[in-house]
Amino acid sequence: MKIFTAQQIREADAYTIQHLPISSLDLMERAAGACTSWICKYFAPETPVYIYCGMGNNGGDGLAITRLLRNRDYNAHAFVLHHSEKATADHVANREALLQKYPHALHDLPNTTSIPALPADVLIIDAILGTGLSRPVEGWLAGIIQQLQTLHATHTIISIDLPSGMQADSSSVNTPVVKAHHTLSFECYKLAFLFPENAGITGEVHILPIGLHPDYIQQTPTPFQISEESLIKSIYKPRSPFAHKGTYGHALLIAGSEGKMGAAILSAQSCLRAGVGLLTCHVPKCGYTIIQIAVPPAMCIVDDQYDHSSGFQTDVSKYKVIGIGPGIGTAAGTAWAMERLFEQYRQPMVLDADALNILATTPGLIDKVPAGSLLTPHPKEFERLFGKTANNREQLQVLSHNAIEKRLCILLKGRYTAMAFPDGNIFFNTTGNPGMATGGSGDVLTGILTALLAQGYSSKDAMLMGVYMHGMAGDYAAETLSQEAMTANDIIDYLGKSFLRLHR
Ligand SMILES: NC(=O)C1=CN([C@@H]2O[C@H](COP(=O)(O)OP(=O)(O)OC[C@H]3O[C@@H](n4cnc5c(N)ncnc54)[C@H](O)[C@@H]3O)[C@@H](O)[C@H]2O)[C@@H](O)CC1
Ligand SMILES: [K+]
Numbered sequence: 240m241k242i243f244t245a246q247q248i249r250e251a252d253a254y255t256i257q258h259l260p261i262s263s264l265d266l267m268e269r270a271a272g273a274c275t276s277w278i279c280k281y282f283a284p285e286t287p288v289y290i291y292c293g294m295g296n297n298g299g300d301g302l303a304i305t306r307l308l309r310n311r312d313y314n315a316h317a318f319v320l321h322h323s324e325k326a327t328a329d330h331v332a333n334r335e336a337l338l339q340k341y342p343h344a345l346h347d348l349p350n351t352t353s354i355p356a357l358p359a360d361v362l363i364i365d366a367i368l369g370t371g372l373s374r375p376v377e378g379w380l381a382g383i384i385q386q387l388q389t390l391h392a393t394h395t396i397i398s399i400d401l402p403s404g405m406q407a408d409s410s411s412v413n414t415p416v417v418k419a420h421h422t423l424s425f426e427c428y429k430l431a432f433l434f435p436e437n438a439g440i441t442g443e444v445h446i447l448p449i450g451l452h453p454d455y456i457q458q459t460p461t462p463f464q465i466s467e468e469s470l471i472k473s474i475y476k477p478r479s480p481f482a483h484k485g486t487y488g489h490a491l492l493i494a495g496s497e498g499k500m501g502a503a504i505l506s507a508q509s510c511l512r513a514g515v516g517l518l519t520c521h522v523p524k525c526g527y528t529i530i531q532i533a534v535p536p537a538m539c540i541v542d543d544q545y546d547h548s549s550g551f552q553t554d555v556s557k558y559k560v561i562g563i564g565p566g567i568g569t570a571a572g573t574a575w576a577m578e579r580l581f582e583q584y585r586q587p588m589v590l591d592a593d594a595l596n597i598l599a600t601t602p603g604l605i606d607k608v609p610a611g612s613l614l615t616p617h618p619k620e621f622e623r624l625f626g627k628t629a630n631n632r633e634q635l636q637v638l639s640h641n642a643i644e645k646r647l648c649i650l651l652k653g654r655y656t657a658m659a660f661p662d663g664n665i666f667f668n669t670t671g672n673p674g675m676a677t678g679g680s681g682d683v684l685t686g687i688l689t690a691l692l693a694q695g696y697s698s699k700d701a702m703l704m705g706v707y708m709h710g711m712a713g714d715y716a717a718e719t720l721s722q723e724a725m726t727a728n729d730i731i732d733y734l735g736k737s738f739l740r741l742h743r
Contacts, residue, residue, distance in 0.1 A: 240427060240428065240464065240465040240467055241427065241456060241459070241461050241463070241464055241465075242427060242428050242429070242430050242433075242461060242463035242464060242465065242667075243427055243459070243461055244407065244408045244430070244461070245370040245371075245372075245406075245407040245408055245429075247459060247461065248370050248407070248425075248426075248427075249370065250455070250459070251426070251451045251452065251455045251456065251459070252266065252451070254451075254452050254454070254455040255450070255451045255452040255455065258452050258454065258455075259450075259452055263328075263329055264329050264332055264333075266449065267296060267299050267300060267303055267329050267333065268303060269449045269450060270300055270303075270400075270425055270447075270449045271300050271303030271304045271307055271333075272307060273423075273425075273447040273448070273449055274300065274304050274399060274423050274447065275304050275307040275308055275311070277423055277445065277447060278304070278308065278313075278362075278364075278397065279308075279311055279313075282362055284311065284312050284313050284314075285314075286313070286314075286360065286361075286362050287314045287315075287316075287358060287360060287361045287362070288305075288308055288313055288314065288315040288316070288361070288362045288364060289315075289316050289318060289357060289361050289362070289363055289364070290302075290304060290305050290315060290316065290317045290318065290364040290366055291318050291320060291354070291363070291364065291365055291366065291367055291383075291387070292305075292317050292318065292319045292320065292330075292366045292367065293319075293320055293322060293323075293366065293367040293368050293369075293403070294319070294320075294321060294322055294323040294325070294326045294327070294330060295323070295326070295327050295330060295368070295369065295371045296327050296329050296330060296369065296371065297366050297367065297368055297369030297370075297371065297399060297400055297403070298319065298320075298326070298330050298366055298367065299327060299329040299330035299332075299333045300366050300369070300399050300400070301317060301364060301366025301367075301399060302317050302319075302330065302333035302334055302336075302337050302345075302366075303333045303336075303337075304364060304366065304399070305317040305337055305341070305344055305345075306333070306336055306337045306340060306341060306344075309340070309341045309344055315344060316344050316345075316346060317337060317344060317345050317346065318346045318347075318348050318354065319334070319345070319346070319347050319348060320348050320351065320367060320380065320383060321347065321348070321349040321350065322367075322380045350379065351379070351383070352379050352382055352383075353382065353383065353386055354383060354386055354387075357390070357394065359393065359394075361394055362394070362395050362397070363387065363390060363394050363395065363396045363397070364396075364397050364398075364399060365387065365396055365397065365398040365399065365402065365403050365417045365419060366399040366403075367380075367383075367384075367403035367404075367417070368403040368404060369399065369400040369401060369403075370400060370401065370407050370429075372403075372404065372405070372406060372407075375404070375411075375414040375415070376403070376404045376414065376415050376416075381404075381415040384403060384404050384415040384416065384417055385415055387403075387417045387418070388415075388416075388417065388418045391418040391419075391420070395420050395421075396417065396418065396419045396420050396421075396442075397419060397420065397421045397422070397423060398417055398419035398421070398422045398423070398441070398442075399423055400422075400423070400424055400425055401422060401424060401429055401431070401432075401441070402416050402417040402418065402419045402422060402440050402441060403416070403417045404416035404417060405417075405429075405431055405437065405440065405441075406431060407429040407430065407431055408429070408430050408431065408632075409431070409632045410431075410434070410436065410629075410630035410631060410632040410633070411431065411437070411440075412436055412629075412630045416440055417440075418439065418440050418442075419440065419441060419442045420442040420443070421442050421443050421444075421445060422441040422442060422443070422444045422445070423445050423447055424444060424445070424446055424447065425446075425447055425449050425451075426446065426447075426448055426449055426451045427446065428444065428446060428465060428667075430463055430632075431632075432444050433655040433657070433667045434630075434631035434632065434635075435618075435631060435653050435654060436630060436631045437631075438654060462639070462663050462664050462665055463664075463665050463666075463667070464664065464665070464666050464667070465666070465667050465669060466658070466666040466667065466668050466669070466703050466706070466707055467669070468707075468740075470703065471703065471704050471707045471708070471741065472741055474696070474700045474703060474704050475704065475741045476694075476695075476696070477742070483516075484516040484517055485516055485517075486516060487514055487515060487516030487517075487693060487694045487695075488515060488516045488517070488559035488560060488692075488693030488694055488695065489515075489516060489517040489518075489519065489557065489558055489559055489693065490510060490515045490517070490518050490519070490558060490559060490560050490561070490562060490689050490690065490692075490693040491519050491520075491521060491553070491555065491558040491560070491561045491562070492506055492507055492510060492518060492519070492520045492521065492537075492561075492562045492563075492565075492685075492686070492689060493521045493547065493551060493561065493562070493563040493564075493567060493580075494506050494507070494520065494521075494522065494562070494563070494564070494565040494566055494567060494682075494685075495520075495522040495523060495526045495529075495530075495565070495566045495567065496523055496525075496526075496545065496546045496547065496566055496567055496568040497523065497525045497526075497545040497546070499565075499566030499567075499568065500522070500525070500526045500529045500530070500566065501566070501679065501682075502565035502566030502592070502679065502682045503520060503522055503526060503529075503530060503565060503566055503682075504529070504530065504533045504534060505565070505679045505682040505683050505686065505727050505728070505731070506562065506565045506682045506683070506685045506686035506689070507520050507530065507533075507534040507537050507686060508533075508534055508686065508728075508731050509682070509683040509684075509685075509686030509687050509690070509730070509731045509734065510562065510686035510687070510689050510690045510693075511534070511536050511537065511686075511690070512686075512687075512690075512731050512734040512735065513686060513687040513689075513690035513691060513705070513708070513734060514690050514691075514694055514738075515689065515690040515693045515694070516693060516694070517538070518534075518536065518537040518538065519537065519538040519539065519540060519553075519558070520534070520537050520538070520539050520540070521539075521540050521541075521542065521547075521551055521553065522539060522540075522541060522542070523541065523542045523544055523545050523546055523547060524541045524542060524543055524544070524545070525545050526539075526541070527539055527541045540553055544572070546567065546568045546570045546572065546573055547567050547568070547570070547572070547573045547576055548570045548571070548572020548573050548575070548576065549572065549576075550572075550575070550576040550579060551576055551579070551580055555580065555583050555584045556583070556584065558584075559586070559692070559693045560586065560587070560588060560589070560689055560692040560693045561580070561584060561586075561588040561589070561689075562588065562589040562591075562685050562686065562688065562689030563577070563580070563588060563589070563590055563591075563594045564589075564590055564591035564592040564593050564594030564595065564685060565591060565592050565593075565681070565682040565685050566592065566593065566682070567592070567593045567594065568593055569593050569596050569597055569600070573593070573597060574597045574600070574601050574604070577594065577597055577601075577604070578601070578604060578607065581604075581607040581608060581609065582607070584609065585609045586609060586611075587609055587610070587611035587612045587613065587692060587698045588608075588609060588612045588613070588692075589612070589613045589615070589685055589688045589689045589692065590608065590612060590613070590614050590615070591614075591615045591616075591681060591682070591684070591685040592620075592681060592682070592685070595614060595615075595616050595620045595623070595624060596620065596623060598614075598624060599620070599623035599624045600623075605624070605645060606645065608645070608647060610646040610647070610661075611646065611647070611648065611661075611698040612647050612648070612698070613647075613648045613649075613650075613688050613692070613698060613701065613702050614647055614648070614649045614650070615650050615652070615681065615684060615685065615688070616649070616650070616651060616652065617651075617652040617681065618651065618652065618653065621634070621638075621651050625637050625638075625641055634651070635657060635659075635665065638651055638657060638659045638665070639659045639663065639665055641659070642659035642660055642661055643659075643661055643662075643663055646661045647661065648660050648661070648698045648699060648702045650702060650706060652681070654671070654673075655667040655668060655669060656668040656671070656706050656710075658702050658703065658706060660699050660702075662699075666703060668703075668706045668707055668710055669710075670706075670707050670709075670710025670711045670713070670714055671709070671710030671711075671713050671714065672710075672713055672714055672717045672722055673722055674713060674716065674717040674721070674722030674723065674725045675709075675710070675713040675717075675725075675730065677725070677726055677727060678727065679726070679727030679728075680709075680713070680727045680730060682727065683709060683727050683730045683731055684705065684706070684709045686731075687705040687708060687709055687734070688701055688702065688705040691704055691705050708734065708737045708738070709730065711733075711737040711740065712730045712731070712732075712733040712734045712736070712737045713725070713730050713733075715733035715736050715737065716729035716730055716732070716733045719733075
């Protein structure tokens with residue numbers, strides 16, 4: 240699913256109006272109808288509904304929703320906030336339609352500094368500002384938004400299209416934005432919904448289709464996309480009946496150190512579960528027996544130190560892919576060994592955890608990472624690698640810039656893990672849940688990505704598919720065991736069920 244900017248959404252509306260064709264008023268009626276149906280599904284007609292409307296088309300939606308709710312016998316009231324001199328044509332048309340049918344449902348709040356006190360059981364609908372926001376909200380309207388923020392604690396708030404005051408494509412940090420429990424957004428995700436800094440602002444996001452013209456959606460390029468199951472199914476390659484273990488690649492996993500052999504085990508087990516043909520683990524000598532017992536299908540070679548500081552003494556050229564990082568530590572010798580590794584091995588590899596920390600602290604080392612490699616930092620590792628950023632929009636720019644410039648596939652872990660590619664595209668993953676915020680979860684991802692590269696998936700496809708499958712396995716684990724009780728081992732256990740889903 241593509242993510243469009245506010246400007247592109249306006250173009251999509253205009254294209255739909257011209258080519259469907261449909262009048263803009265009818266398109267607004269559709270949008271309001273979709274919101275009304277959603278509200279009626281979850282709230283009983285006895286619920287008093289107060290709808291705060293702005294002067295633009297977002298307010299127009301609010302006025303139309305008021306009328307449509309009244310048609311269904313809801314006790315709905317529209318309160319119009321006069322923040323602009325002039326209302327849009329569709330706002331005016333919906334105002335007149337409401338006045339004509341339900342004159343007592345319309346209330347004007349001109350130049351108000353606060354909204355009147357509300358009964359306790361009121362459902363609040365925020366239809367003040369949508370994609371037409373052109374600057375941060377100030378003055379008395381900012382005061383109203385702050386008042387609505389306070390009401391979040393006592394009342395359910397639903398924002399129409401996006402929480403009022405939120406910029407659709409850029410950061411809204413330190414600006415007044417309504418805090419919603421639900422956001423009913425038209426047709427597609429807005430980029431800002433995917434920023435971690437907005438997590439507490441949108442509440443649950445529900446995308447309501449309003450029939451924007453498919454030609455515009457198909458033809459219009461955008462770097463931002465949501466990675467969906469249909470995309471992953473198109474990437475997935477079923478196994479050939481003539482396959483043998485050599486078909487699916489021999490991977491080398493460089494992982495573990497004294498006290499951190501669990502990371503190596505988790506990566507190795509997930510690599511095997513994700514379909515690698517053959518797996519060799521390179522571990523320090525203290526880990527030899529541990530790996531041989533815990534992961535019988537894997538072969539094992541050892542470093543004669545307790546970390547990896549004597550180097551990776553093996554002919555690395557024979558491996559289809561190398562995954563490096565989980566639990567390796569950051570000893571100076573390990574950094575030295577990594578540098579030698581990049582000289583000897585020029586195929587895409589997977590770098591995670593301590594491998595990323597070594598990249599962050601060794602000047603120039605990141606420029607030696609083979610093109611097409613997969614880097615999987617969490618926000619702290621990302622900051623160590625690429626520096627602090629002022630907000631999530633800037634962070635996304637830094638992410639994409641580095642992916643393009645260094646020809647790497649770099650992700651940034653989060654609720655919607657962002658994945659940036661050398662071609663300039665950025666995808667957001669939607670699978671996964673907070674139960675995956677548990678030790679070892681990242682090691683499991685490293686194993687999956689390594690396995691997918693070994694099987695011949697391109698770097699981009701391996702990242703899209705691996706992150707999606709990792710999240711899906713986590714979702715299955717949480718469904719059965721709860722987010723609290725699930726562990727990284729459970730993510731591995733549910734990989735099988737996740738692959739079966741791709742077969743359908
Ligand atoms: N045909 C369409 O274009 C459709 C539009 N829809 C709705 O229309 C919305 C976009 O409508 P508009 O483009 O009219 O924009 P908005 O309704 O979001 O806001 C525009 C109004 O707000 C004012 N404004 C902007 N920034 C402000 C600020 N910081 N402080 C105070 N006032 C400010 C503008 O001067 C203008 O009066 C969407 O979010 C969606 O809700 C839907 O009805 C679907 C169809
Ligand atoms: K809104």
